[in-house]
Amino acid sequence: MSEPSDTDAVISVEDLAKTYRTPFRRRRVEALRGVTFQVRRGETFGFLGPNGAGKTTTIRVLMGLIGATAGTARILGQPVPSRAARQRLGFLPEQPYFYDYLTVPELLDLAGRLFGLPAAERRKRADALIEKVGLARARTQPLKKFSKGMLQRAGLAQALINDPDLVVFDEPMSGLDPIGRKEVRDLIHELRDAGKTVFFSSHILSDVESVSDRVAIVMRGKIEAVGSPRELAGxxxxxxxxxLRIAxxxxxxxxxxxxxGDRVRRGDQELSFTLAADADVDEVLAFARERGAKVVAVSPRHDTLEDLFMSRALASDGGRAAGAEVQDGGHLR
Ligand SMILES: Nc1ncnc2c1ncn2[C@@H]1O[C@H](COP(=O)(O)OP(=O)(O)O)[C@@H](O)[C@H]1O
Ligand SMILES: [Mg+2]
Structure with a gap:
């Protein structure tokens, strides 16, 4: 019954809009303004955007935690919210809250119970996950003694207890140091290698770029670009x-x-510069050789994903700006 283009979509969001209403001054915040994208089975999909862009709002709609104002969202083939999809889904919220007197094994046991796993299976999976996220030495500590990074790891383990087909992580690298960030990227790689579909958000380009098959850039409640990092850059x-080498x-x-050219750099018997994209490179090199220079290297300079991200961020009003705030009546504030 699903459209042919949708058969492999594990997440499908179409024209999603969400307007929050705040009680004061009867203000509306248009957090999502027509968001459309699809995540295919087995891919790692990075949802990249500055703070306030609408990432968490999109994820909360997908998780069935809030309703959309307009548009449709489907997850694992089901319209949200779906109990059936929940069984096959792992979720790390942006700010996970756990009962802080629990230990990690207890937290995972509780999570496993919610999925109806038998006790032996719960223990087996919990032990493996605790090892995987590097919390083995903190097994007996209550969560209230955990650092932000340790809590994040506990949250990741909790999201994987049901061996989900799809994992959704909201800012999984937040609060982690560079080593912790690398470990989360490695974990995402592992999940992908195990055939899982991974959808995760981040406001940090380098966390998304190296690990994602495809990326959607979201700004001010709209998708600015979707594609592989290579497609988006370059x-x-x-x-x-x-x-050039020159005496x-x-x-x-x-x-x-x-x-x-411009951007001229001079070194020891070396001259470098950048030609415009439409320059006649052959002609310039011949010109240089006639003047005694030897060509050492010629290389194209492409857009990086960072260039794209930054230019879109600037175009959308500094990027750090919150979602478009409008008063009832629709005027931009
Ligand atoms: N419960 C809420 N009530 C009102 N505004 C909200 C609420 N949650 C988020 N917003 C606003 O919606 C916009 C998008 O927020 P969010 O989805 O959290 O962005 P991100 O996760 O990309 O940082 C922001 O302007 C934010 O202030
Ligand atoms: Mg967020």
Missing amino acids: RTLLGVDVT DPRGAAAEEIAAR
């Missing part, structure tokens, strides 16, 4: 970097050559 040729990089000949 779409635009920004220029061509040229490096006197500050001499008259070097001056003449350097004038053909």
